[in-house]
Amino acid sequence: MKKFFLELSLGSKISLFILVVIALWLIFPALFGANHIPQDIITGVQPPGTAGHLLGTDSLGRDVLKLTIAGTRSALIGPLVIATGSIILGLLLGSLAGWYGGKVDWIISRYADITLSMPTLLLAIVAAGIIGGGYWVSVLVMTILYSPFDIRLVRSAVIGEKHKPYIEAGLVLKLKTIRILARHIFPNIAIVVMVNFFLNIAYGLMSMSSLSFLGLGVSPGSADWGRQLADSRGILWGNPAAALSAGIAIIITAVAINTIGNNFVQKKSL
Amino acid sequence: MAAAKFIAKRLAEFVVSIAVLSFVVFSLLFLSPGDPARVLVGTKSVNPDLLASIRAEYHLDDPFFSQYFRWLGNALHGDFGQSIKTEVPVTEMIGPYLKITVELVLFSLILALIIGLLLGVIAAKRRGTKLDGAINAFALLGTSAPSFAVGLLLLYVFAYLLGWFPIYGSGDGGFLDTINHLTLPAISLTFVVCAMLIQITRSSMLGQIDKDYAIFMQARGVKPLRITTAQLRNASGPILTSIGLLLANLFGATILIETTFALPGLGNLLASSVTMKDVPVVQFVTMVLAVMICLSSAVVDIAVYFADPQSRSFKRLKLGAES
Numbered sequence: 316m317k318k319f320f321l322e323l324s325l326g327s328k329i330s331l332f333i334l335v336v337i338a339l340w341l342i343f344p345a346l347f348g349a350n351h352i353p354q355d356i357i358t359g360v361q362p363p364g365t366a367g368h369l370l371g372t373d374s375l376g377r378d379v380l381k382l383t384i385a386g387t388r389s390a391l392i393g394p395l396v397i398a399t400g401s402i403i404l405g406l407l408l409g410s411l412a413g414w415y416g417g418k419v420d421w422i423i424s425r426y427a428d429i430t431l432s433m434p435t436l437l438l439a440i441v442a443a444g445i446i447g448g449g450y451w452v453s454v455l456v457m458t459i460l461y462s463p464f465d466i467r468l469v470r471s472a473v474i475g476e477k478h479k480p481y482i483e484a485g486l487v488l489k490l491k492t493i494r495i496l497a498r499h500i501f502p503n504i505a506i507v508v509m510v511n512f513f514l515n516i517a518y519g520l521m522s523m524s525s526l527s528f529l530g531l532g533v534s535p536g537s538a539d540w541g542r543q544l545a546d547s548r549g550i551l552w553g554n555p556a557a558a559l560s561a562g563i564a565i566i567i568t569a570v571a572i573n574t575i576g577n578n579f580v581q582k583k584s585l
Numbered sequence: 586m587a588a589a590k591f592i593a594k595r596l597a598e599f600v601v602s603i604a605v606l607s608f609v610v611f612s613l614l615f616l617s618p619g620d621p622a623r624v625l626v627g628t629k630s631v632n633p634d635l636l637a638s639i640r641a642e643y644h645l646d647d648p649f650f651s652q653y654f655r656w657l658g659n660a661l662h663g664d665f666g667q668s669i670k671t672e673v674p675v676t677e678m679i680g681p682y683l684k685i686t687v688e689l690v691l692f693s694l695i696l697a698l699i700i701g702l703l704l705g706v707i708a709a710k711r712r713g714t715k716l717d718g719a720i721n722a723f724a725l726l727g728t729s730a731p732s733f734a735v736g737l738l739l740l741y742v743f744a745y746l747l748g749w750f751p752i753y754g755s756g757d758g759g760f761l762d763t764i765n766h767l768t769l770p771a772i773s774l775t776f777v778v779c780a781m782l783i784q785i786t787r788s789s790m791l792g793q794i795d796k797d798y799a800i801f802m803q804a805r806g807v808k809p810l811r812i813t814t815a816q817l818r819n820a821s822g823p824i825l826t827s828i829g830l831l832l833a834n835l836f837g838a839t840i841l842i843e844t845t846f847a848l849p850g851l852g853n854l855l856a857s858s859v860t861m862k863d864v865p866v867v868q869f870v871t872m873v874l875a876v877m878i879c880l881s882s883a884v885v886d887i888a889v890y891f892a893d894p895q896s897r898s899f900k901r902l903k904l905g906a907e908s
Contacts, residue, residue: 428598429598429601429602429605432598432599432602432879432882433602433605433606434833434836434837434874434875434878434879435837436837436838436840437837437840437871437874437875437878438606438609438871440840440855440856440859441610441613441855441859441867441871442609442613442616444859444860444862444867445613445616445617445859445862445864445867446613446616446617446618447617447618517728517729521729521730521731524731524734525731525732525733525841528731528733528841528844529840529841529844529856529859530856530860531859541731541733544733544734544737548737548845551737551740551741551745552745555741555745558737558741559737559738559741561734562733562734562737562738563734565730565731565734566726566729566730566731566734569728569729569730569731570725570726570729572729573725573728573729574725577725
């Protein structure tokens with residue numbers, strides 16, 4: 316573990332540190348006093364550096380720093396669910412297609428082709444906006460539209476392995492299919508799936524905050540990075556930090572996630 | 586006859602995608618909470634007679650699939666119904682919106698091609714240097730930044746602080762004024778979509794740099810620019826494919842950028858119609874954007890097939906980075 320950490324590049328170390336901080340914000344907002352943010356509508360907007368408010372306050376008089384920390388949860392829970400759901404769908408449908416072949420494979424592969432060619436963001440926006448109940452509807456839409464890549468990945472790994480002697484030996488021993496898949500085939504693709512998991516979180520973060528920026532999924536005034544950007548657009552002059560801190564939070568988190576993801580890619584190619 | 590087969594397959598995929606999309610888009614009316622007839626009434630005062638006449642006009646009491654095929658038939662004849670808000674047929678109202686979106690997308694496409702190819706080639710030629718590192722970092726930032734966040738940063742710096750560009754709107758319609766108003770939005774879009782082009786150009790150029798022909802050209806004293814051109818031509822397959830994806834991403838990201846800069850384009854129209862639940866407008870704009878997105882990737886795939894024989898086993902890339 317220590318060796319693993321020392322081998323990381325400087326960029327990866329910084330990214331890891333950022334992700335740890337973000338994870339703390341996500342899991343323990345109370346540690347940073349961000350579980351309860353008092354409003355002060357009468358005072359309203361205050362610029363950064365005001366006493367007691369490092370990044371100033373927004374139009375509702377809320378502390379921007381605390382609001383940004385509190386927004387982590389709404390900004391990241393969706394992407395985490397999307398990336399996890401996409402892996403589950405991928406493992407399920409991908410191994411079905413790869414293992415059984417034939418018609419099952421044909422149907423699942425066409426399904427993957429079609430979902431892959433769908434415009435993800437467009438459909439998520441329209442579905443979240445029209446159906447209502449926004450947040451989880453868009454999480455569901457995006458999970459489905461993100462999964463074809465995982466499906467193809469798992470499918471080709473299963474096809475690549477299933478005729479190798481050690482798998483056939485397992486079949487002769489009458490090992491259960493699920494055991495062969497889980498113990499002998501999935502470990503081969505763990506790293507690629509992992510890289511894609513990180514990519515999906517970063518994409519998901521950008522897409523989900525795009526939706527909340529458009530006012531879909533989360534209600535006005537709630538603590539969410541995309542929403543904060545949209546809500547504070549109008550006070551760019553009074554307190555630029557209110558909108559920009561949310562934008563920068565999104566960008567830094569996504570950069571850190573992508574950097575860690577790339578780190579896995581480089582490890583793999585060594 | 587592999588070519589005919591490929592084109593047929595790719596076009597079939599396009600048609601199926603659009604058919605599936607049309608089904609999803611049609612279902613929207615029924616997925617929105619409440620009675621479809623009430624949704625179609627909009628903000629007008631509701632009375633039973635009006636609801637009944639709407640039910641009859643839209644055949645809302647027919648079975649779902651027969652309604653779908655009626656809607657599809659009308660849509661194929663260019664009739665998508667009328668906007669609930671303005672009561673104008675939706676196909677007649679989108680002209681000006683479409684113009685702005687197409688201008689913005691073309692402007693960004695040109696910028697993205699110039700910057701993406703240039704930086705990708707430079708990074709490959711100078712691989713391992715600080716310059717390469719800087720370009721890679723720039724691309725990483727581009728893939729990690731949502732367009733609206735970039736847009737807002739640029740807006741703050743160049744429109745508020747420096748005052749170089751107008752803050753919102755699309756201008757008075759004159760050519761220079763349009764360019765002036767579209768520059769910041771186009772730069773934001775370019776920044777987020779050209780990252781992929783930089784990465785793909787860099788990696789496929791890297792594959793050409795140590796090839797025998799390049800070393801031979803160098804040894805014969807051929808000018809560096811000609812060598813680069815030759816390498817770029819050989820590396821063009823994946824690059825061309827990524828342009829289809831880039832165009833698709835542009836049409837997706839434009840929704841956010843038009844909202845950020847208050848540009849009255851298709852994306853802005855979609856976002857506001859979604860908020861107001863103006864379903865016929867949403868259906869039509871979604872179909873227009875979806876057709877453009879799917880068509881641009883299909884056309885580019887087919888073009889690549891003919892331009893670059895090596896690509897015939899090249900796997901298609903993932904669509905999804907359009908935010």
